[in-house]
Amino acid sequence: MVPIRRVLAAVAVTYAVLSAGERVTRPGYELRAWWYGDADARTCVPGRVGCRCAADDRCAGTCRRGLCFGARYPVPDAYLYRDDAQHDVERIHALVLAALDLTPGLRVADLGAGPGWLTVPIAQRLGPDGRVWATDLDDHALARLRAHLDDARTRRPLAPVEIRRVTAPRDTGLDDLAPASLDRVLMINVFGFGPDRPRAETVSFLARVCRLVRPGGRVLYHQDWLRRPEGEYPVDAMRAIFRDAGCGRTRERPMPAHMPPWSWALPDGIAAPAHPMERGYLLEVTR
Ligand SMILES: C[S@@+](CC[C@H](N)C(=O)[O-])C[C@H]1O[C@@H](n2cnc3c(N)ncnc32)[C@H](O)[C@@H]1O
Numbered sequence: 001m002v003p004i005r006r007v008l009a010a011v012a013v014t015y016a017v018l019s020a021g022e023r024v025t026r027p028g029y030e031l032r033a034w035w036y037g038d039a040d041a042r043t044c045v046p047g048r049v050g051c052r053c054a055a056d057d058r059c060a061g062t063c064r065r066g067l068c069f070g071a072r073y074p075v076p077d078a079y080l081y082r083d084d085a086q087h088d089v090e091r092i093h094a095l096v097l098a099a100l101d102l103t104p105g106l107r108v109a110d111l112g113a114g115p116g117w118l119t120v121p122i123a124q125r126l127g128p129d130g131r132v133w134a135t136d137l138d139d140h141a142l143a144r145l146r147a148h149l150d151d152a153r154t155r156r157p158l159a160p161v162e163i164r165r166v167t168a169p170r171d172t173g174l175d176d177l178a179p180a181s182l183d184r185v186l187m188i189n190v191f192g193f194g195p196d197r198p199r200a201e202t203v204s205f206l207a208r209v210c211r212l213v214r215p216g217g218r219v220l221y222h223q224d225w226l227r228r229p230e231g232e233y234p235v236d237a238m239r240a241i242f243r244d245a246g247c248g249r250t251r252e253r254p255m256p257a258h259m260p261p262w263s264w265a266l267p268d269g270i271a272a273p274a275h276p277m278e279r280g281y282l283l284e285v286t287r
């Protein structure tokens with residue numbers, strides 16, 4: 001008979017070995033998974049370190065929750081590997097998808113789609129009669145979006161997705177579409193829609209976007225963090241811009257519990273943000 005203490009010790013050692021694989025073994029390696037990182041459930045083995053991400057040879061990160069994380073910014077492990085940070089992103093994505101109230105056949109535009117964290121689940125919900133337009137300024141993001149769509153399509157049918165590269169920060173990429181031809185528009189965490197351009201340009205941009213949305217259709221605008229004072233519009237300023245653009249009724253949807261502020265101790269060589277980040281918001285605009 002094996003003594004219970006030896007069994008418990010063996011369990012503890014096994015647990016420590018397995019969970020070590022979940023810890024960061026490349027200090028200073030980046031993360032930002034939900035923006036620039038990549039996810040490839042096929043090559044990522046949860047709990048192991050050193051997974052490979054598809055379609056990006058720069059990426060050789062860690063595996064968390066079946067997703068492969070790697071990338072550009074050295075962000076403190078203590079923050080980005082916290083479970084609550086990743087949970088928070090997942091909750092916000094779930095909230096955005098619920099607010100979109102998608103049904104098969106809808107026509108949806110994802111402006112500033114990035115690598116397609118939302119484009120893919122949207123295309124999955126719309127069925128073959130739906131349609132998605134995804135725009136971005138950045139070729140690298142669009143290449144990742146294409147790779148994610150190709151990968152997702154091997155597992156489940158997707159609505160057709162038309163990818164459009166915009167050429168300027170206030171180019172909708174969709175000006176050729178007929179008025180009222182869209183049911184939903186998303187603008188999620190696209191910092192480039194903030195006050196980096198004159199307000200009048202943003203009003204005119206949103207007026208062109210909103211004209212594309214049919215009466216009763218919706219625009220969702222979300223920023224998870226506001227880099228103030230110069231970074232993004234606070235919620236009241238953004239509501240006023242949507243009003244001036246003639247977009248329709250705005251309402252703020254409550255956000256889930258949010259990521260902690262950027263209060264971690266930054267490792268050597270990484271500058272602290274000049275201004276503390278403020279919690280963001282989710283605006284729903286009904287035409
Ligand atoms: C933080 S990512 C968000 C991606 C996606 N919307 C999401 O929530 O997962 C921001 C993306 O917006 C793009 N972007 C920034 N400014 C833009 C603009 N003015 N027009 C279109 N895309 C823009 C960037 O290239 C980047 O891929």
